[in-house]
Amino acid sequence: MKRTLAGLAAAAGLVQLTSTAAYAAPATDPVKALQAELTRGRAVDVVSTAKDDYGRGLSISYRMDGTLGFSPEGEIAADLSQTMRPSDKLLDVAKEGDTKSALAREQEPVRIISSRYDDYVSGPLVDDALPKGIKWVRYRHTDLPTSDRLLEVLEPATLKTLLAHGSSYRDGVLKGKIKTDALVKVSSAFVSRFGLRSKSGRVGTISYTVRFGPTGLVERVQAKAVLPFYDESIRIESDTRYSHWGRRADVLLPAEGEVIEREKLGDKVPYQVPGGWS
Template sequence: MKRILTGLALAAAATLVTATPAHAAPVNPAKALQKQFVKGHGVRISEKSRMSVDGKSLGTSTTTGRLEFGKSGIVASDIRTSSPKGSLSSLFAAPPRIISIDGHSYVQGGLYSEDLPDGKKWVRYNGQPSGSTYNQLIDIFEPKVLKLVLSHAKSSKSGLYKGSVTYKDLAKAYGSRLDGSFAKIKIDYALKTNSKGLITSLTSSWGLDFGILGNSRSTTETRYVGWGSKVSIKAPSKSVWIDVKDLGEDSDVPQEIPDNALKEIPEGSLNSLAN
C-alpha cells in the first residue's frame, strides 16, 4: 500500500510539473528595440493610412521605406509616399520621396520637382524630419513615446499591446504642449511584437468632429519587417540636387518640408479646428 501511495504521489507531482510549465517573461519592446541600433543595419517599413469623413473614404495613402540605424537610433531614411487627393498625407503635403541623411533631407516629386534648373532632380533642405513616416502619429523610435504607449497598454498577452492615449499626453512625450478640445482626443492603438519583443506592426486611429464640416476618422497601420537587415542609404549625387535657398523666393517649390509630428505643430493651431 505504501508503494502504491508513493507511486500516486510521484504521479501527481509529475502531473503538476507538466501542467504548469515555466514561461519566460515577455521581452520588453523598448529593450528589444535598443539592441537593434547597430551601425549599417536597420528595418523596412510599409504603411497604409486611411481617412474618412462621415463614413465616406477620402482614399488610402501608402508609404514604403527603409530606415538605417546607428548606435542611438535612426541615422538615415529613404521614404516614398503615394497620397490621393484629400488623404491625411496630402493635407500635410508629404513629399513623394524623401531621403534624409547627415542632417539634410533630399526631396523629389510633386511640387518639389517643378521648375527646377536643368539637370536638377532633387531639392535639399537642412534638417531631418521628426518621425519615421508622416502619417503615423506614434513614433516608436522616440523613447519617451514608446514608453508612454507601453505604460498605457491594457494588455500585453501574446505580444499584443492595446490601449489609448490623449493627444495632450502624446504631445508631452514629444516635448510639446497642447490644450483645449483637441488635447482631449484619444488615439487608440494596437502594437504587436514577435517572440523577440520586436515590433511587427502598429495601428493607430483617432476621430474628430468638425461640426458642419463632418466627422473625420483616420487609421494608420505601419508594419516593420527585416529587423537587423543590412541597410545602406546614400544621399543623391551633388550634381542632381539644388539647395532650397538657391531657388529664390519666386520659386513654387515649398521653402520648407512640413512635418506632421506633434512636436512640430504650433501651439493652438490645431485647437482652433476642434473648437
Template sequence: MKQMIAGIAAATIITSVVATPVQAAASADPVKVLKSQFAAGKGVKFTDVATLVEFAGNRSFLKRTGSFQFGRAGIVASDVSAKLTTDETSEIPATLPWILNRPERTIRIGTTSYYTGGPWAPPKGKSWIKHPHGMNAGFSGWYGQLVNVAEPATLKALITKGKRTGRTYTGTISFGALEKISPWLRNTSLTGLSTDDKAAVLRFRLTLGSDQLPQRLVTVYPGRTHVSAAVGEDRQLSVETRYTGWGGRVTIKTPPASEVEKMGTREPTIRGGGRG
C-alpha cells in the same frame, strides 16, 4: 522499464532546453530588445496605409513605404516615399491632391531633410530640395503614421499605457503626451502641433512579434482635430503600419550634391502652415 524512464527523462530535458529561449523571448523587455537593435548600418523597414473611417465606409487614400537607419543611440536617418491610392479626391483631405500630384519622397539624415516629388519644384537640372531643419516625411507625413515605435521612449509609453493581451497592447494616449517624448512627431510638421492637436487622444493597437519587436501598429486619430476642422464629426483617420527586417542592413545616403538645391525661397506654402 529503466530504459523507458531514462528515455522520458532525456526527452524532458531536451524539451526544457528547447523551450527556454522561447520563454526568455516572451518575458524580455521590448524596450531593451529594441535598443539592442541600435547599431551602425542596421535598421528596419516599414509600410503604412492611411484610411478615412466614417459611417458610410472606409476609404484608403495614402500609402507610404520607408526605412529607418540606426546608430548606437537610435534613429539617425529615414527614407520615406508616399503616394495617393485613390482617384476619389473629393473624399480625402483637401490639400492632399495638390501635395501628392506626384509621389513624394523624403530623405532625412540627422536634422537635414531632402525632398523630391510631390509639391517640390527644384530648378531645372535639380531633383531635390534641401532643408537644414525640415520635416521628417515631407508634407504627406502629417497624414501618415505619427507614432514611431522605433523610438524607445515612444514604445515604452505605449506598452506602459496599453492593456496587454498576449503580444498585443491596446490603449489610448494624447498627441500632447507623445509630442513631449517623440522627436519623430515633433518633426512631422514645420509648425508643430496646435492646441487642439495636443488635446486630441488617439487609440492604438500594437502587436509585437515573437522576438518582442514591433510587428504591427494601428492608430486611430480624431478626424476633426487632426486632419481639418472641415472634416465631418463621424470621420476618423486610421493608419496601419507593418515593420519588417529588424536588424537588417539599411544604408540611407544623401542625394548627389549636383542634384540638390537649397530651400531658399522655393518652399511651397499650404494653408495651415507647413503641414502635410
C-alpha cells in the same frame, strides 16, 4: 523649416500587463529589444498607410514605404517613397486656382531621402522645375519622418509608455488607449507632427494595437485617433508594418552636384516637403 502638422518604467509596465495575460510575454523586453537595434548601420523596412478624415467626405489618404536607418540616438536617416491622395470631395471644394492645383500636383509620387537636418526630394512632383543635371531638391532644417503617422514606436520612451498604458496583452498583441497629453510628454515625433496641445486646450485620444514578434520587436502598429482640430475634430487612422529588423543598410545622401536648394525654385515646387509625414 520645422514641420508643424503638428511614466512607468518598462519593467513595471510589463509586470502589470503580463500578470493576467494568458500568453507569456516575448522572451525579450520590447524596449530592450528596440534599444539593441539602435546601432549605426542597422535599419528596418516599413510600409505604412494613413487617412486623415475631416468629416463630410473630406479626407486625405497616404502611403509610405522604404527604409529607416538608426544610430545609438535613434533614427538618423530615411529613404522613403510617399504618395498622398485627397478625396474627390476635398478636390471639389478646394478653391479654384492655387489651392486646387497644389492638391492635384501633390498626388504625384515622391522619393524622400532624409538626414537629421535636411530632406532631399525627387520625382514627378518636382522634375519639371529642375535645371538640367539636377535630380534632387533640398529642403533645409526638417524633422526626420516618422514610421507611423500617429505613434512612433521607434522611440524607446514612446514604446515604454504604450506598454504602460496597455489594457490587454495576449499572444504577443498589445491593446490600449492613450490621451495626447500623456503622449506629448514622451514623444518628440508626435509633438513635431501635431504640436503640444490644441488651441482650445482639448485633449485627443488614440487607441492602438501593437503586434510583437518572438524576439520582442514590433511587427505591426494600428492606431485610431480623434484629435482636436480648431473648433472640431479630425479622425486619423494609421497602419504600419515593420520587417527585416537588424539588416545592415546605409542611407546615402545625393551627390552635391545633383542637388538644388528649394529657395532657388520659388513657387515651382511645394513650399514644404510634400507627403503625409510633412
